Amino acid sequence: MRTLVFFGVGSLINPAHIWMSCSPKVDRDIMDEGQIVLLGEIAETILPRHKGLPGAKDARVAQFIDQHIADCYTRQERLDLIQCIITIDETAKVRFKKSFVRLGAKQRFELLQAFDRAAKANKDKENIAYTNYSKLRSLIVFGFFTSEPGMKKCLRYAAIPGKYSGQIAYKKGDKIWEFN
């Protein structure tokens, strides 16, 4: 029941509330083409092309996730993930009367910001917005920083370091190694 959610100008979106009220039931545990495109745009909003460096779409994060969840996730985990991206889209339709992929960058950011804040404010394992959105974001981050463009362009990648030094100078802006 979408009608339970009201938005005014500048109002905060409460995804947890939306989740409870308008989230559709999902019974198909693989993404269709449209959902992969949607996930790609969500991923790009979280990890966009920025300062000339590649973003999630360049790294084909959605395509990776599509294959990865088929291999590594349980059916329930796949359903939760798909439900999460559908809920984001449904929220877009309620808030902006448009599907997520048709939103401008600012609107997309505003929408996911609300999910991010809800996730942050509800560090409660029972809270689906927190658990599912945080999981989705972690998976996008994983897919991006383990991809070739993510690792090579956005991190410091050394396939063969050749040696170990315990102390090198670090200044703000220097990139992280691809490992911890």
Add this chain to the structure above:
Amino acid sequence: MVNLNIKGKKDNTYDAIVIGSGISGGWAAKEFCDKGLRTLVLERGKNVVHVQDYTTAMKSPWEFPNRGKLPLKMKEDNPILSRCYAYGEDTKDLFSDDKNHPYLQDKPFDWIRSYQVGGKSLTWARQTQRWSTYDFEGPLRDGYAVDWPIRYEDLAPWYSYVERFAGISGNKDGLDTLPDGEFLQPWEMNVVEKSIQQRIMSHYKDRNVIIGRCAHLTKPDAIHLQQGRSQCMARRLCRRGCPFGAYFSSNASTLPWAARTGNLTIRPDAVVHSIIYDEETGRATGVRIIDRLTKEATEYFAHVIFVNASALNSNQILLNSTSSRFPNGLGNDNGLLGKYVAFHNYLGTISAKIDGFQDSYYYGRRPTSIVMPNFRNVHKQETDFLRGYMVFYSATRGGWTRTVEGEQLGGDYKEALSEPGDWSVFMMMQGETIPKEQNKVHLSKDQTDQWGIPLLRIDVDYDDNDTKMRDDFFSEGTAMLEKAGCRDIKTRDRKQNPGLDIHEMGGVRMGKDPKTSLLNGFNQMHECPNVFVTDGACMTSTSTQNPSLTFMALTARAVDHAVKEMKKGNL
């Protein structure tokens, strides 16, 4: 009815048979071959050719379909193995799957196997510390297990011998609790690790903090270059197999060396069924194997047999080697075969954060960590638990999995994740467990594997001593990290099953008295003197060190003894 394929005893006869090609088996093969003995190595797993068969070694993270995460199917098929930190998409071919290698758990025990030429020497964690005088004296002083039949002085020259060949990096620290060895250049500590070191050592006069010692060629000597090995590249992808031969493995080091003598035969796919005992001579005459693939039985013969199948497998083979003289397993007159199994206590870990040091970072991936040799009950009993633990720690800067300040989305978020976070510290324990008669392995009476060998039943558990030791580590580790300036110190019990430490030892223990032990001071069976056991099965106690270096030294020493005895006509 087993189809025996005896091609003629002569064709199948060698001077020495070594069962197993892992760390200790590889050493036995090298030593025998160097001394001119025609040696057969029986390996139950597939062949693994150095470099050529390290199929994932040069792959980039994104070349793995799931970037290193375990597919659900792999997890479901391998509920035990998938708990092992080293098992993954990149290393799956170097571990033995659960499904085809069943065993029975009287109590939960994670038995991690790597059946292949090279065994676990390909997948081990490569940390190598000598035992000290205190470690060998422990059981006698504290009244558990039995007295070791040897002391540090007996093994010290053999530690030196194997260290020079294997290549061990380390710093000469001058500690009696962790004696120095023949070291290649040590690895460095980073700035936070050094700061913690200084603060702990200035506060606790009896505690030492050193860089770990590990089997990596930081600066190869001529002997390592002769083996075809080269310098460690600090990739830390070791468990895929090292194309540089930079860490010690049977495949990179002992086996090719042995092969060059012309005296070595390796027989992969040879699942050892039992050792054949001859009642008349009172000696073992050979080994019966079942081919892994064809299931065909074959017998091989030799004057001397080394059992290096890995700790619990060696127990299984001896228990299954029955005869009218030894109805309960080879050499098992006292009924202690399979008993007094012990392992290492890995229960405790601690994590913490530390402020500052923002202008410092590190380069490369170091294959070792910081080590604190045991400081508990070293000179006398001081705590409400027996023995002690080694502490490992390392400090790193936060990676891209962390949460950053502000919102977790957008260009700034991505940029923040691509820079290192604050420093954090990870600390863990490696504790001695006390060998007890009730911690044992035995054979199933009614279930066999696909090779017709009775399944091993494992009956091993923690006890109060282990939990008291864990709690002591929690309080001491927390106090030390507080003194070192850390904050947000969090203790965590891994709650892992025994076995997941992959340091299982004992069951065929060494000792002075045939009534209370299976092996003498040269790892020779009291009751069957041409059979030697020099892998983890021989360990009377476990101490706190990573055990493989000690297996290497014991093996080289035992081969030296065996060959001397053969020359004297005693074997």
